[in-house]
Amino acid sequence: MMRIQPRQSKIPVGISQCAMGDPVRYNGGHKHSKVCTELLGQCFEYVPLCPEVAIGMGVPRKPIHLLVEKGNAPVDAVRVVGVDDPGVDVTGPLRQYADSVVPQLERVRGYIFMQNSPSCGLHGVRRYLDNGHGIDSEGVGLFARRLQQHFPHLPMEEVGRLNNSELRENFLTRVFAYDAWFRYVEGEDTTLWKEGEKVPSRIARLIDFYTAYKYLLLAHNQDATRDLGRLLADSKSMSEDELAFAVRGRIMQILSRPASRKDRTNALMHSQGHLREFLNKQEKAELQRLIEDYRQGRKPLSAVLTLLRHFLPRSPNSFIHNQVLLAAEPAELGLCEFR
Ligand code: SF4
Structure with missing residues (x-):
């Protein structure tokens, strides 16, 4: 789940x-x-x-x-x-x-x-x-x-x-992430776990959070996301609080840079890579074409996300199921267009 x-x-x-x-x-x-x-x-x-x-x-x-x-x-x-x-x-x-x-x-x-x-x-x-x-x-x-x-x-x-729809979407993305951090990593939302279910440690939840956000972070800033990965791999000398503060700060910093079409395309390609083995030849070609159309500005992001989500149930891999990149984004919730 x-x-x-x-x-x-x-x-x-x-x-x-x-x-x-x-x-x-x-x-x-x-x-x-x-x-x-x-x-x-x-x-x-x-x-x-x-x-x-x-x-x-x-x-x-x-x-x-x-x-x-x-x-x-x-x-x-x-x-x-x-x-x-x-x-x-x-x-x-x-x-x-x-x-x-x-x-x-x-x-x-x-x-x-x-x-x-x-x-x-x-x-x-x-x-x-x-x-x-x-x-x-x-x-x-x-x-x-x-x-x-x-x-x-x-x-x-x-x-x-x-009033600018791109800035609005970016603000929503950051608010959703900041809120999710407190609810999941800081354990504020106790309804996320069933009664009697073993709740992972805070550090494990922090890693889960980074992992779930990984492709969305890549869509915003590839270099900074790799730096964050290195920080996590090399964090033995930090206390738990220091690490949580640093990781939260880096995540919010990365998300504050609007996602470019190029970086988003890259993150979509990574997502596609997890699904390819479950697709037939035509389906692979269709997905590839749609991502290329998105890259060239001919199709909206929502079209690619819809198709990726359609294929998602075929994969047993929880990593790709948990990617926030593939969850409903602010534009799809109808929160970015205002007339
Ligand atoms: S909320 Fe802030 S900007 Fe608005 S009237 Fe009060 S002090 Fe001024």
């Missing part, structure tokens, strides 16, 4: 509250994202937070921005101050608020942040000098930055970028 797969219930995911349509912005407005609420809301159970409201700034409120002493200042060398009155400094309160919600966020498996915000922006937030001049766009919102430090492997994305 394949145990490493998306859960059937909704996955807890943190989100900037204004993206839910709540009027919490400094100007009393919101930035409702239908992609988040209507599309991704089908599989995410949101935990909405507005750090600026939570620290008592009120709605409406005076706007704030990131202040640096000079351009190219390190990402953490910022203060968050009032645009009109730099004497209003909410750096400490925002940081303390982020620290205070860590226990509440231990259960979330992804976070969606509002872009361009001095609190929530994840990339490219405008930074200013104390004379009010914009100096660069190298900032990260203070709340988002603090959560990055607390949860270094947590999949994070910005609301606006999720």
Whole structure:
């Protein structure tokens, strides 16, 4: 039985509250994202937070921005101050608020942040000098930055970028993987084992996880996947916790690079290799042709996956049955197209 797969219930995911349509912005407005609420809301159970409201700034409120002493200042060398009155400094309160919600966020498996915000922006937030001049766009919102430090492997994305179907698919892939890690490797989902069934050790579960993800990882980054294989083979000097942390980090890093058609083709060829001995001549040719059509952009990935899955029951090999690459991918769950 394949145990490493998306859960059937909704996955807890943190989100900037204004993206839910709540009027919490400094100007009393919101930035409702239908992609988040209507599309991704089908599989995410949101935990909405507005750090600026939570620290008592009120709605409406005076706007704030990131202040640096000079351009190219390190990402953490910022203060968050009032645009009109730099004497209003909410750096400490925002940081303390982020620290205070860590226990509440231990259960979330992804976070969606509002872009361009001095609190929530994840990339490219405008930074200013104390004379009010914009100096660069190298900032990260203070709340988002603090959560990055607390949860270094947590999949994070910005609301606006999720309008792009490829970035959306990639975020879903990472959230599913991060969630599956906790449920399987960290043993959070006890329903995965029948009563009385011997549960494998954590290290054995970690190896199972890597093995099940192997072809999907190859589809994202072949070199980094081989490096991860070497790390696992040469991990005797690491403690169990160190190894689990390192492996989880590498997996999330590899998945954060979108899968290329070339690397995906390679992973599909590997999958095909496990099935060839169970196929007749015509079936082999059909599968080969379909993979080639996919490689050349003439057929969608789902067409190849459907045929591979059709042949899958013929193989007795659990390795290929357990490959997450061959399980339902986000696009097939209808979560990547939005009209
Ligand atoms: S971007 Fe963040 S701080 Fe600003 S309104 Fe939205 S949730 Fe609140």
